[in-house]
Amino acid sequence: MTGPTAAERWRSALALWAIPDRILAAAPADPHVFSVGRFADLAAQARRQPLTITHRRAAERLPDGGSVLDVGCGGGAGSLPLAEQAGLVIGTDQSAGMLTAFVDAAGELGIDVETVEGTWPDAASRTPVADVVVCLHVIYNVAALESFARALTTHARRRVVLEFPTLHPLEWLRPYWQAVHGVDRPLGPTSDDALAVFAGLGVTPEHEQWQRPVSLYADDVDRQVDFVSQRLAVGADRRAQVTELVARLGVPAERTVVTAWWDVRDG
Numbered sequence: 001m002t003g004p005t006a007a008e009r010w011r012s013a014l015a016l017w018a019i020p021d022r023i024l025a026a027a028p029a030d031p032h033v034f035s036v037g038r039f040a041d042l043a044a045q046a047r048r049q050p051l052t053i054t055h056r057r058a059a060e061r062l063p064d065g066g067s068v069l070d071v072g073c074g075g076g077a078g079s080l081p082l083a084e085q086a087g088l089v090i091g092t093d094q095s096a097g098m099l100t101a102f103v104d105a106a107g108e109l110g111i112d113v114e115t116v117e118g119t120w121p122d123a124a125s126r127t128p129v130a131d132v133v134v135c136l137h138v139i140y141n142v143a144a145l146e147s148f149a150r151a152l153t154t155h156a157r158r159r160v161v162l163e164f165p166t167l168h169p170l171e172w173l174r175p176y177w178q179a180v181h182g183v184d185r186p187l188g189p190t191s192d193d194a195l196a197v198f199a200g201l202g203v204t205p206e207h208e209q210w211q212r213p214v215s216l217y218a219d220d221v222d223r224q225v226d227f228v229s230q231r232l233a234v235g236a237d238r239r240a241q242v243t244e245l246v247a248r249l250g251v252p253a254e255r256t257v258v259t260a261w262w263d264v265r266d267g
Contacts, residue, residue, distance in 0.1 A: 006196035007146035013189035014143055017168065019233060023181060027233035036075070036097040043075030043105055045215060047083075053210050054136065054163040054259045055081050061159035061263065062086060062132045069130035069155055071120050072138035075101045078163070079134055083109040090130055092116045092123050121151035129155050136163040140189075145197045153203060153264060161261040166191040166209065172252050173231060176245055180232050191258040198260060207260040216251045224251050 004012070019031060046052075051059065055078075062068065065087035070079035073091030075098065080089065089111055091102045099115040106113035116127045120138075133156040142148045152160045165171075167190055174185045191207075198205040217223035221243075228251070229235065229242050 006193065006200050007144075010145050010189050010193050010197050011143045013186065013193065014140070016186040016188075017170075020181075020183065023183070023233050028235035029230055031231055031233040033230075034074075034095070034098075036095065036101050039074035039077070039098060040101040040105065041075070042215065043077040043080055043101070046077040046081050047105075047109075049081075051081055052163075052212070052259075053208060054078070054134070054161055057259055057261045058082060058132050058134050058159065058161045059085055063158075066131035067128075069127065069133045070102075071133060071135040071152060072141075073102050074098050074136075076105050078136040080105055080109060080111075083111045086111065088112045088114065088130075090114045090116070090128055092118065092120055092127055094119045121148055124151040124155060127155060129157060131158045132156060133160045134163075135161070137165070137169065138162075139164050139194055140168050145194065146201065149198055150201055153201065153262075156264045159261055159263050160203075161259065163257055163259050164191060164194060166256045166258060169255075170231060172255075173228065175249055176228060176232060176242075179245055180234060180238060180241060195258070195260060198262070203262040205260050205262045207258050209256055209258050211254050212257045213254050214252045218253075221246065227251075 059082060062082060062085050064085060067088040068079045068082055068086045069090045070076060071092050073079060073093050076091065089106055091099060093099050096117055099117055103113055103115060116123050133152050135152060139145060177183045177185045195205060195207060224246050225239065225243050228246055229239060
């Protein structure tokens with residue numbers, strides 16, 4: 001009898017991150033919503049800084065004037081730093097607000113831009129093929145990682161490049177969850193689990209680890225408390241407790257991430 005596949009193990013491990021119904025029902029705000037302003041700020045920071053390992057791996061296979069597809073683009077941190085080399089950037093995102101921020105930032109750079117609203121891979125049929133596909137910090141929101149990655153591959157002429165943490169991006173909140181809710185959060189899945197899924201797709205993924213700074217409102221404790229409170233699904237009645245936890249436990253200044261990439265044979 002065979003055991004679960006890598007894709008099945010990924011899905012099962014990720015499902016354990018679901019917030020318990022009793023906590024979610026009492027949440028004063030959706031703990032899953034991301035701030036458009038924060039993602040726009042992160043994209044602006046990425047454009048001002050040297051190219052990361054992820055951007056360099058994308059640039060290696062991007063022809064001058066070529067196209068980049070940014071899946072789950074947010075404000076464009078994955079693709080807009082490549083604007084000097086690219087002739088077209090295409091962004092997909094489920095958030096119309098994120099796509100507006102993406103278009104505004106691309107306009108400031110004077111680069112042609114297209115957008116497709118929707119989740120991936122549901123939006124794949126409406127999305128053009130590009131020379132290089134990038135996808136940054138999305139996969140821990142994706143249960144069906146196999147079909148997600150396969151659609152990335154079919155939309156790339158030359159290369160697919162992903163970036164993701166070695167551990168779940170909210171793993172650092174595990175002691176907060178225990179302190180506030182008495183809930184143990186899971187340890188998996190991990191980047192190794194993701195790489196195993198990619199390896200099962202008939203591609204040859206390469207990867208490297210590196211340290212990425214985390215810009216989590218470093219100079220604004222109140223906003224850190226707001227962020228942690230939202231993720232913990234609590235409101236003002238628990239603010240004093242969350243503030244004490246932030247002072248004691250802190251927020252991460254950096255995290256270990258993986259850049260993974262594979263080339264498309266026809267590119």
